[in-house]
Amino acid sequence: MPITFAERADQLSDSLRDIEHQAEEGDQLFYCAYLLGLLGLHSSAEGEGSDQFDRAFEGTLRDTLEAENVTPEDQASILELWEQTCKHSK
16 A cells, blocks of 8 residues: 555654754754745645655655755755655655
């Protein structure tokens, strides 16, 4: 049975919290908090499948980063953390 979007959001949030607890620099903490906040807003989306959730969330993430005028450097770091979290949560 495929994983629901809510279950996938929880899985990713758990991985991000693990990374957050091990973070040694403020930027890494900010990136984790940013992703956790956005995941919290999208955890109630309906659907199934981890790959489907990851693709949909990444699209939303990219749109949000652009809309909030996040610096290109921070955008790259947040997207890198997102990709790392997705791989770690498979």
